[in-house]
Amino acid sequence: MSTAPVSGFEAAIQPVTNVSDFIWGGSWNGEPVLAIAGQPIPPMVIILLGAGIYFMIGLRGYPLRRLFPALAGLFKKSESKGAGEISPFAALSTALSGQVGTGNLAGVATAITLGGPGAIFWMWVTALFGMALAFAEGSLAIRFREQAEDGTYRGGPMTYITLGLGPKWTWLAVLFCIGALFSALVTGNGIQANSLGDSANELFGVAEWVGGAVAAIAVFAVIIGGIKSIGKVAETIVPWMAAAYLVMALIALIINAPYLPETFSRIFAGAFGYDAAAGGFLGAMIMIAIRAGVARGLFSNEAGQGSTPIAHAVAQTNDPAAQGRFAMMGTFIDTIVICTMTALVMLTVAGDFTVTDANGVKTAVEHAWQSDLNGFAMTSGAYGAAFPFEIFSIPIGTLIVSVALILFVFTTLLTWSYYGERAITYLYDLLPGASLSGEKKLHFVWRVLWCVVIFFGSFAPLQLVWRLGDISNAVMTLPNIVALLALSGVVFALAKGNRTAGTDHGRETPKELTEEVSGAAGH
Numbered sequence: 001m002s003t004a005p006v007s008g009f010e011a012a013i014q015p016v017t018n019v020s021d022f023i024w025g026g027s028w029n030g031e032p033v034l035a036i037a038g039q040p041i042p043p044m045v046i047i048l049l050g051a052g053i054y055f056m057i058g059l060r061g062y063p064l065r066r067l068f069p070a071l072a073g074l075f076k077k078s079e080s081k082g083a084g085e086i087s088p089f090a091a092l093s094t095a096l097s098g099q100v101g102t103g104n105l106a107g108v109a110t111a112i113t114l115g116g117p118g119a120i121f122w123m124w125v126t127a128l129f130g131m132a133l134a135f136a137e138g139s140l141a142i143r144f145r146e147q148a149e150d151g152t153y154r155g156g157p158m159t160y161i162t163l164g165l166g167p168k169w170t171w172l173a174v175l176f177c178i179g180a181l182f183s184a185l186v187t188g189n190g191i192q193a194n195s196l197g198d199s200a201n202e203l204f205g206v207a208e209w210v211g212g213a214v215a216a217i218a219v220f221a222v223i224i225g226g227i228k229s230i231g232k233v234a235e236t237i238v239p240w241m242a243a244a245y246l247v248m249a250l251i252a253l254i255i256n257a258p259y260l261p262e263t264f265s266r267i268f269a270g271a272f273g274y275d276a277a278a279g280g281f282l283g284a285m286i287m288i289a290i291r292a293g294v295a296r297g298l299f300s301n302e303a304g305q306g307s308t309p310i311a312h313a314v315a316q317t318n319d320p321a322a323q324g325r326f327a328m329m330g331t332f333i334d335t336i337v338i339c340t341m342t343a344l345v346m347l348t349v350a351g352d353f354t355v356t357d358a359n360g361v362k363t364a365v366e367h368a369w370q371s372d373l374n375g376f377a378m379t380s381g382a383y384g385a386a387f388p389f390e391i392f393s394i395p396i397g398t399l400i401v402s403v404a405l406i407l408f409v410f411t412t413l414l415t416w417s418y419y420g421e422r423a424i425t426y427l428y429d430l431l432p433g434a435s436l437s438g439e440k441k442l443h444f445v446w447r448v449l450w451c452v453v454i455f456f457g458s459f460a461p462l463q464l465v466w467r468l469g470d471i472s473n474a475v476m477t478l479p480n481i482v483a484l485l486a487l488s489g490v491v492f493a494l495a496k497g498n499r500t501a502g503t504d505h506g507r508e509t510p511k512e513l514t515e516e517v518s519g520a521a522g523h
Contacts, residue, residue: 020470044474048304051481052129055136058488062495063131063328070325071332083318083512085153086231091315092326094227095308097234098188098415099301099334100242105405106195108342109378111293112369117263118270120343122293127335130303131328136484136491138327139320140164141309143494143502143513149436155313156419157306157480158426164487166505172479173426176306179476180423183307186472188416189450190457195376196409197458202380203394203402212458215410216451223417223447227314230414237411242338245404249341252386252397256348259367263347301334305473306480310419318512320494346378351385376405417450 021027026040034041056063074089086094111119137157144163145155161173193212200211222233253260271293302308308327315323346369353371354362365371368382380398387397421443428434428442484491493501499513 020468023474024470044477047478047481048126048133049129051304051485052126052133054485055132055488055491056129058492059132059135059495063135064128066325067131067332070329073322073325074329083153083316085227085314086316087235088315088317088323088326090231090235091312091323092330093234093238094231094415094418095311095327095330096242096333097230097238097411098307098311098419099330100238100338100408100412104334104338104342104408105379105401106376108339109346109369109373109375112343112346113374113378115293116270117266117343117347117369118268118272119293120267120340120347121271123335123339123343126293127301127303127331127339130301130331130335133304133484134301134308134328134331135324135495136488137304137306137309137324137480138312139324139491139494140484140487141313141327142315142317142320142323143490143499144504145313146507153314154310154422154425156310156422157483158423159313160309160487161479161483163505163507164490164502165483169483169486170430172482174430176476176479176483177423177426179472179479180306181420183305183472183476184416184420184423185453186468188307188419189413189453190460190468192409192412192416193454193457194460196406198376199402199405199409200458203399203406208459209455212455215413215458216454218410219413219417219454220447220451222414223450224444226443227418230418231314233414234411237407241404241407241411242333245401246337246341248383248387248397248400248404249345252345252349252383253341255386256350259348259350260344263344266347301331301339303331304481304484305477307416307419307476310422311415318499318515319517320499320513321497322517324494342379345386346382349382349386351382351388353381353385413450413454417447420450421446 018028021030022033023044024042026032026034026042032040034043074092108120108123111123115122140160141155144160145153146159146163147153157176158173161169161176165172193215194208196215197208197211200206200214201208204211222229308330312323312327315326317323347367349368350366351368353365353368353373355365355371356362368378368385371378371381373381380401383397383401384395385397387395387400389396391399424442424446425439428439487502490502499517500509504510
């Protein structure tokens with residue numbers, strides 16, 4: 001038994017690690033708490049997949065049936081604008097800018113490291129059922145949004161809980177907002193800033209805090225203008241950013257096309273725990289793959305977490321189902337498209353990589369995911385192998401994907417600042433004497449605090465930040481899932497075209513929902 005002293009940091013991180021392992025792994029101190037046939041069952045896997053399956057069945061496969069029409073709707077222009085702050089497409093871009101970030105690059109690599117190639121299959125499963133959850137969130141966000149004293153629209157889980165379920169459920173909305181603040185500062189800020197600091201260090205050779213300082217200043221310049229400023233930047237950057245990244249990934253896969261059959265074979269074999277060397281199926285391998293795939297899938301697409309409906313609530317439309325379809329497209333684009341391309345590049349691209357065994361002996365391996373590389377280093381290493389030509393002694397692939405990460409993270413920081421702002425505003429409005437002028441002062445203080453956290457997050461310990469991120473996702477998700485299930489009947493009716501489905505508590509049903517449909521198309 002080791003008698004080595006435990007550092008203060010290790011002692012501090014152990015409780016956090018245990019909570020994270022229980023939520024996403026079903027274990028405590030390495031021992032299973034919830035188990036089937038000796039294999040730990042993660043509580044959040046049961047909750048998320050269970051809720052997603054329930055909504056997919058209740059919607060009778062609506063997200064899958066309307067997938068291609070919804071994709072086509074992304075490119076249609078609206079003849080008239082509905083009430084709201086930004087266009088439906090800008091709302092989707094804003095939501096996507098919050099979804100597409102570290103999870104699409106470093107998070108996918110982490111999923112493969114923890115669960116093997118099979119984790120990617122379970123990311124797909126999470127995304128498909130997550131589309132049903134995203135539709136529920138997006139449609140309820142429009143159905144139960146509210147109009148502030150200054151005429152602006154806002155909403156999200158806190159409003160569809162309060163207005164859709166009634167005042168007796170205010171405690172659930174408060175719990176969600178507390179979780180949202182925690183998640184915004186840790187997941188939407190700390191993790192993103194940490195990856196940005198690392199990327200700036202690798203790309204430009206500057207200290208992490210320098211990258212954090214520059215990012216903080218740039219973010220403040222945008223968020224000081226509120227959601228319209230954020231939406232404009234997101235609508236401009238996100239589509240081009242995503243398209244350029246996908247083109248680069250596609251070229252890398254074309255160059256390494258002979259390895260693709262092997263890649264898909266690894267994904268499906270790993271997903272169902274088949275190990276040819278061991279001669280059969282291994283339950284532990286399946287559970288590890290599921291755990292890693294679902295955890296990183298949620299971190300990336302945020303389906304069921306309650307964050308994206310805050311962005312969709314301000315869309316210029318009076319059709320809840322139409323915005324619900326935009327919301328489910330965000331989940332599809334984030335995970336099925338962008339995360340998949342990232343994973344395929346890491347699993348497929350061949351290069352000069354090495355792995356170190358327990359004895360310290362290095363062995364050459366063919367792909368980045370088999371090597372000693374972890375997190376974003378695995379992603380950048382794969383792209384560097386695909387595009388090895390150097391600029392300033394940096395492979396062009398590494399250079400491009402590092403710039404992509406910086407842009408992904410930058411837009412994520414913009415959107416999550418708004419999510420946190422809406423949460424803290426809801427809590428403030430519950431206080432006696434709350435006023436519109438007080439809200440504006442609170443917004444300014446929040447935006448300054450947000451940028452201060454970006455600076456410090458850029459050089460914070462990565463292990464602790466990621467663990468806190470897993471916990472904050474769960475803290476925010478649980479109240480939202482409860483609300484979605486309680487309002488599931490309303491969601492099913494909205495999908496059928498009944499725009500006034502449900503009961504409004506504390507107000508009359510908004511007249512805009514009974515008017516001719518407007519703002520249904522994207523732009």
